[in-house]
Amino acid sequence: MHSTPPQSIEPPDDKAVIELITPDRLNPYLGVCGGDAGAALALYRWNSDLAAAFFEPLGHLEIMLRNALDARLVARQ
16 A cells, blocks of 8 residues: 655644634734734734633632532531
């Protein structure tokens, strides 16, 4: 059987990514970065990473609050 070597996948250029994210969503980042698309995308990614970092502790807090509420409701009944 003949197989072809995998071709390298080129990352999309900044313009394509901006179009997929939508310019309206990226405009605040472009404004802060003086119109520099590369810097705006880096800031957008950093913001996404920062937001994702909050999900785990937020999820733990939600569980703890639900369990505390449940314990109080059970004790009350």
